[in-house]
Amino acid sequence: MAIDYRNDLNEGQLRVVYEGDVPTLVLAGAGSGKTRTIIYRVAWLLEHGVDPSEILLVTFTNKAARQMTDRLGNLLGTSSAALWAGTFHSISNRVLRQEAHRLGFAANYTILDQDDSKSLIKTCLKAAKIPTTNKRFPSPAVLQSILSYARNASRTVEEVLERRWPSMAEWTEEIRDITLRYERLKRESNAMDFDDLLLHFHTLLVEHPKMAQHLSQRFRYILVDEYQDTNALQAAIVARLGSTHRNIFVVGDDAQSIYSFRAADIQNILGFPKTFPDAKTFRLEVNYRSTPEILALANESIAQNADQFEKALRTGNDSGAKPRLGSYASASQEAASIARDIMRRLRQGVDPREMAVLFRAAYQSQALEFELMKNGIAYEYRGGMRFFERAHIKDVIALQRVVENPKDAAAWLRIVGMQAGIGPAMAQKVIELVQGATPEMWMSEEVEARLPARARSGWAMARGMLRSALDHASMAEQIRALLGTSYVDYLEHSYTNAADRLMDIEQLATFAETYVDRAKFLEDVSLTDEFGATMDQGARKFEPRPVLSTIHQAKGLEWDTVYVISLADGAFPSRRAMDSEEDIEEERRLFYVAVTRARKHLHLSYAMTGMGEQAFGAMPSMFIQELSFGLLDREERVIAPSSFSRYSEGHQGDFVPDEPVVVLDEGDATQLEGAPLGRPRRSSGYLGNY
Numbered sequence: 110m111a112i113d114y115r116n117d118l119n120e121g122q123l124r125v126v127y128e129g130d131v132p133t134l135v136l137a138g139a140g141s142g143k144t145r146t147i148i149y150r151v152a153w154l155l156e157h158g159v160d161p162s163e164i165l166l167v168t169f170t171n172k173a174a175r176q177m178t179d180r181l182g183n184l185l186g187t188s189s190a191a192l193w194a195g196t197f198h199s200i201s202n203r204v205l206r207q208e209a210h211r212l213g214f215a216a217n218y219t220i221l222d223q224d225d226s227k228s229l230i231k232t233c234l235k236a237a238k239i240p241t242t243n244k245r246f247p248s249p250a251v252l253q254s255i256l257s258y259a260r261n262a263s264r265t266v267e268e269v270l271e272r273r274w275p276s277m278a279e280w281t282e283e284i285r286d287i288t289l290r291y292e293r294l295k296r297e298s299n300a301m302d303f304d305d306l307l308l309h310f311h312t313l314l315v316e317h318p319k320m321a322q323h324l325s326q327r328f329r330y331i332l333v334d335e336y337q338d339t340n341a342l343q344a345a346i347v348a349r350l351g352s353t354h355r356n357i358f359v360v361g362d363d364a365q366s367i368y369s370f371r372a373a374d375i376q377n378i379l380g381f382p383k384t385f386p387d388a389k390t391f392r393l394e395v396n397y398r399s400t401p402e403i404l405a406l407a408n409e410s411i412a413q414n415a416d417q418f419e420k421a422l423r424t425g426n427d428s429g430a431k432p433r434l435g436s437y438a439s440a441s442q443e444a445a446s447i448a449r450d451i452m453r454r455l456r457q458g459v460d461p462r463e464m465a466v467l468f469r470a471a472y473q474s475q476a477l478e479f480e481l482m483k484n485g486i487a488y489e490y491r492g493g494m495r496f497f498e499r500a501h502i503k504d505v506i507a508l509q510r511v512v513e514n515p516k517d518a519a520a521w522l523r524i525v526g527m528q529a530g531i532g533p534a535m536a537q538k539v540i541e542l543v544q545g546a547t548p549e550m551w552m553s554e555e556v557e558a559r560l561p562a563r564a565r566s567g568w569a570m571a572r573g574m575l576r577s578a579l580d581h582a583s584m585a586e587q588i589r590a591l592l593g594t595s596y597v598d599y600l601e602h603s604y605t606n607a608a609d610r611l612m613d614i615e616q617l618a619t620f621a622e623t624y625v626d627r628a629k630f631l632e633d634v635s636l637t638d639e640f641g642a643t644m645d646q647g648a649r650k651f652e653p654r655p656v657l658s659t660i661h662q663a664k665g666l667e668w669d670t671v672y673v674i675s676l677a678d679g680a681f682p683s684r685r686a687m688d689s690e691e692d693i694e695e696e697r698r699l700f701y702v703a704v705t706r707a708r709k710h711l712h713l714s715y716a717m718t719g720m721g722e723q724a725f726g727a728m729p730s731m732f733i734q735e736l737s738f739g740l741l742d743r744e745e746r747v748i749a750p751s752s753f754s755r756y757s758e759g760h761q762g763d764f765v766p767d768e769p770v771v772v773l774d775e776g777d778a779t780q781l782e783g784a785p786l787g788r789p790r791r792s793s794g795y796l797g798n799y
Contacts, residue, residue: 111156128391129391132357132388133391136361136393139705140422141397146393159329161191163330166332167333168196169335174194178190193328202306211313218301223253225300227249227253229291229295229300230252250604251604257304261341261342266281266285307342307346311342325353331347333358339373340373344377348384359381364420379418394422398424400427402428403708403711404423406711411701415694422705429710431740432742434729435713436715443477443714446714451481460653462654462655467658467660467706468658468674469682470612481657488655488657502614504523504524508524508575509630522536525540529567535564539571542556543556557569573594574591588614667708673712678731681730696732700732
C-alpha cells in the first residue's frame with residue numbers, strides 16, 4: 110500500500126521529505142515530529158528506487174536506531190534490514206571489522222568497555238612509576254575522561270588540560286607519557302576503546318583515499334539524527350562519507366545543544382550552511398507536545414540567545430494554564446510544596462508516570478528526595494544515584510559516624526581507605542590504632558609514629574579531615590570545614606565531576622542545619638537509605654512512580670506535568686557558567702530543554718535562601734527574570750521584611766508587614782517558623798524587582 114505522505118505529514122515535514130536532496134539542514138524544534146520526518150524521508154527514498162544498502166542512517170543510541178528501523182518496517186510493510194542504521198560507533202565498528210588490517214589491527218580486535226579501559230590505564234600507571242606520595246595523581250577515571258575529551262574534540266592533551274582541567278596541568282608530561290603507554294598497550298592487545306572506533310575510522314578515511322572514495326560512493330544518502338550533539342570527529346566523518354554524492358541530511362535543534370562537556374560542538378550545526386554553501390535549510394516549528402502557554406515561555410526564553418538559528422514554536426493544541434512560578438523561604442519549603450502537589454495529583458488519579466521533577470544538578474534533589482521519602486512516595490531517580498547513596502556523601506557521613514561512635518570500624522575503613530599510601534592491609538593497621546580511641550589520641554603524633562613512612566602522609570591527611578570537623582561545634586560547620594581540607598584534592602583527582610560533588614556536600618551541610626542531635630541526623634540518613642532500598646524490592650519495584658531527573662537525562666522525554674526546581678540565581682545557571690557568554694547560552698538551552706518537556710502543566714520554583722549561610726533574599730534565576738511578566742502565574746511566598754534587611758535596601762518591595770508566611774498552594778498557607786498564619790496573595794509587581 111502506498112504511503113499517504115500528504116495526509117500523514119504537515120506542510121513543513123512534507124517539504125523536508127520531498128526536497129531533502131543535496132546538503133540539507135533540518136532544524137527540528139522540540140516536539141515537532143523529528144523522528145517521524147526522518148522515517149518518512151527514508152521511506153520516500155526507498156519507494157523511489159534507492160537501494161537500502163546505499164542509505165546510511167546515523168543515530169546516537171542503538172535503541173533509537175532499532176526504533177527507527179522498526180517503525181520504518183511497519184510503515185513500509187517490509188524489512189529494512191539492508192539499511193545501514195546505527196550509532197557512529199557501531200557504523201565505525203562495522204567498517205573497521207573489514208578494514209582494520211589497513212591500520213595494523215587484526216579483524217578480531219577486542220572492544221574495551223569503560224572498565225576495561227580503566228584497567229589498562231591502571232596498568233600504565235604502575236609501569237610509569239609516577240611518584241604520588243605527597244601529591245595526588247589523577248585517577249584512572251579522570252585520565253580516561255581527559256583522553257576521551259581530547260580525542261573527540263580533536264584537541265591535544267595539553268589544550269584540554271589547560272582549558273578544562275587546569276588543576277592537573279602540573280602533571281602534563283606524566284599524562285602525556287600515560288597516553289603513549291595506553292595507546293601502545295592497546296595496539297599490543299589488538300584492542301580498541303569506544304573512542305578508538307571513531308578515531309581509527311576517521312584515520313582510515315584520511316590515510317586511505319581509495320577506501321574513503323569507495324565508502325563515499327557507496328552511501329548515496331546519509332541521514333544524521335541529533336546533529337547538534339556531534340563532536341568534531343563525528344562531523345569530520347560525516348563530511349568525508351558524503352563527499353561524493355553530497356546528499357548529507359542532518360536533523361537537529363541548536364536550541365537543545367547541551368552536551369559540550371562531552372565534547373559536543375554546537376558550531377557543527379550552526380556552521381552547516383557555511384560548510385555547505387548550497388545547503389537547504391528547513392524549519393519544523395509545529396509543536397505537537399505542549400500548550401501554547403508553555404511554548405510562549407520557551408520561545409521568549411531561547412530568543413535571548415544570540416548564537417542561534419531564529420525560530421518560534423507554535424501549536425494547534427488547546428490552551429491551558431499558564432506556567433506557575435513559586436518562590437519559597439527555603440529548599441525544604443520548596444520540596445514540601447512539590448511533594449504536596451504530587452500527592453494531591455495522585456489522589457486525583459493522575460498517572461504517576463506523567464509527573465517529573467527536573468533539576469540542573471544532582472545536589473538539588475536532596476530536599477525533595479527526603480520529603481518524598483518522609484511521605485512514603487516512591488519515585489524513580491534518573492541521572493545518577495539517590496542523594497544519600499552517593500560515595501562522597503557516604504564519605505562525609507563516615508566522619509560524623511566516628512565522631513559519634515569512635516568504635517565504628519566500617520566508618521574508619523572508609524575514612525582511612527581513601528588516603529594516598531594506605532592500602533587495605535595498612536588500613537586495618539591504622540584502624541587498630543585509632544578505633545575506640547579519644548579524639549586527643551587521633552590528633553597526637555603517636556599514631557603517625559607507629560606507621561611506615563608511606564602511610565604517614567595518608568594518615569596525616571585523614572587527621573587533617575578529622576581536625577577540621579573537631580574544630581567546629583555544629584554538624585553543618587563540621588561538614589563545610591571538610592571543603593578546606595585534602596578531601597577536595599581527593600575529589601578533584603578521583604572523579605570527573607568533582608565540582609558537582611562539592612555542591613552535594615554543601616547541600617548536605619544545609620540539610621544538617623536542621624538538626625541539633627547528631628545521633629538523630631545519622632539515624633534519619635540511615636533510614637532514608639533503608640527506605641530507598643525497600644522501594645526497589647518485590648512488587649513495588651514495578652509500581653508506576655513519578656520521575657526525578659537531571660535535565661540532561663530528561664532530554665528527548667516528555668510528561669504531562671513537569672516541575673523545574675532550584676531556579677535561583679547562582680544555582681541555575683550555575684556560577685561556573687557566569688564568566689562566559691557561551692556557557693550562559695548553553696545553560697539557557699538547558700532551561701529551554703527543561704520547560705519543553707511539559708505537555709500540560711509547568712511549575713517553576715526557587716528558594717529565597719541560598720546555599721549555606723546566605724541570608725534570605727536569593728533572586729530568581731536570570732532565566733526567570735528575563736521573561737515577560739504576563740507569561741507566568743506568579744505566586745509570592747511572603748516572608749518578613751526583616752529577613753530581607755541586608756538585601757532589600759534600595760529596592761522596591763511589595764511586602765506585607767508582620768505576615769511572614771509561605772504559600773504552598775492557592776488558599777493553602779503554612780506557618781513559617783512559628784509566625785502567625787497570613788493570607789495568600791498574587792504578586793502585584795515584577796518578582797525580580799525585590
